[in-house]
Structure formats: structure tokens, C-alpha cells
Amino acid sequence: MKNVELLSFPNPDALAAAAATAWVDEIESANRAGKSHCVALSGGRITQNFFLSTTEKALARNVSFKSVHFFWADERCVPPDDPESNFKLADDLLFTPLKISESQIHRLRGELPPEDAVVQANSEISSVAPVENGQAVLDLIFLGMGEDGHIASLFQNARFEPEKSAKCNGPFFFVPDSPKPPPRRISLNYNAIVAARQVWVLVSGTGKEDALRKSLNAEGQTPLGRVIKFRTSTKIFVDINVRI
Numbered sequence: 001m002k003n004v005e006l007l008s009f010p011n012p013d014a015l016a017a018a019a020a021t022a023w024v025d026e027i028e029s030a031n032r033a034g035k036s037h038c039v040a041l042s043g044g045r046i047t048q049n050f051f052l053s054t055t056e057k058a059l060a061r062n063v064s065f066k067s068v069h070f071f072w073a074d075e076r077c078v079p080p081d082d083p084e085s086n087f088k089l090a091d092d093l094l095f096t097p098l099k100i101s102e103s104q105i106h107r108l109r110g111e112l113p114p115e116d117a118v119v120q121a122n123s124e125i126s127s128v129a130p131v132e133n134g135q136a137v138l139d140l141i142f143l144g145m146g147e148d149g150h151i152a153s154l155f156q157n158a159r160f161e162p163e164k165s166a167k168c169n170g171p172f173f174f175v176p177d178s179p180k181p182p183p184r185r186i187s188l189n190y191n192a193i194v195a196a197r198q199v200w201v202l203v204s205g206t207g208k209e210d211a212l213r214k215s216l217n218a219e220g221q222t223p224l225g226r227v228i229k230f231r232t233s234t235k236i237f238v239d240i241n242v243r244i
Helices: 012-033 045-061 086-098 114-128 162-167 190-195 209-216 223-230
Strands: 004-008 037-041 068-072 074-076 140-144 172-175 185-188 198-203 234-238
Touching: 012 037, 012 045, 012 140, 012 198, 012 234, 045 086, 045 140, 045 198, 068 086, 074 086, 114 172, 114 185, 140 190, 190 223, 209 223
Parallel strands: 004 234, 037 068, 037 140, 140 198, 198 234
Antiparallel strands: 074 185, 172 185
């Protein structure tokens, strides 16, 4: 597909190292330009490798992360110290070793009633990230992809209305019925992902070949396929073989 940059690697470590190097390059570029860098992180198995590699490379290159504001593509409705928390993964492997200031971390508060957490998250992102046509625009969103082609907590039953992005109530919404446990989650919506300046998808592990192939098809109707269709460019890092 013309609007996809597909980068293939032999294993998860090589994938994570390449994505980490590219991200540290982006942060270094933002620092030189004196700009902030608003990013949304995700969870998942490959994310552990990615965070570890990012920390290693940032420390080795002495790259400051003071320009970075951290958001999340999605979060489970659990406390921040719960093993299921996407925040906890980032805190353990990225924020603590890099000594990231709390003022830069805008976590989704899974311990609150979901509706309250969504209101707070939408208010916070709109006060930090630039807003264009009523939509908060992140510089970079990291996504994983599940065996069914889902991204963030957007499954096949998620509403998809990219043409109404200027009218949405905010980029985050409550997902009460995720088919993958735990069922209660908070997620970025399609509008926010389509609007981001860059979207990088880390696809790792067996069992995802069919979903990735369907996503890369021009008529792909998986959640990832829908995002690709409405973006001018999406970068996908993979360590699996896929025939388009």
C-alpha cells in the first residue's frame, strides 16, 4: 500500500531496537528545534522490549526527554500499580530509569469511575497537545496489534466516524465491553489516531499474520486497516512474514 511504510525485522529484539532508535531520533530532533513532543504509548509484550531498548539508547546517547509529554493509546480500568496497568509498564521500564518528571506524565486514571477518568483525560490532553479543528493532535502514537487486528482498545465493535472528528467530545472514551479481558477500558478513538502526525505500529509474534495481511489490504476492515485507510502515512514495524 502506498500509504504504509512496512519495516521488517528478524526478531522482536531487532524490531524494538529499530523503533527505539527512531523514536530517540525524533525526540532529539524536537529538542534541537525547541519543540515539545506529545506521544501516546501502548502496552503489550513487544512494548517491554521497546521500553527497555529506548531507555538503553537514551542513556547511552544522553538524550533529554524533558520535551516529551506522555499520554496513552489505551488503559485498563485498574489502579496504576496493578500488573495489568499499561502505565505501570512504562513507569517501571521507562519513566523511573530515565527520571521522567511527573508533570510530563498524563496517565489515564483507571482507578477512577470511567466516566470521570475520560473527562479528566480529555481536559488534560487538550491543555497540552495542540488542538486543530477541535481535535487534539499528538505528534506520535505507538500502537500494537492483536491477533484480531485490534489496536488500542478499538475492537471490531468500535464506532468509526473519522469524517466527524471536529464534532467529537474528545479523543478518549470509555470501552465497557472489550472482548479481551479486562472488559472495562479507556481508549483513544479513531479520530485521534487518524489525526496524529505520526502513527507507528509494532506488530510482533506468531498468530498475527492473517490480521496484518487483512489490515494491509486496500479494503481492509480490521481496526488497523481502517486507520491505515484514512491516513496518508502509517509506519509498521514487523517481525513476522506476511504476504500482501
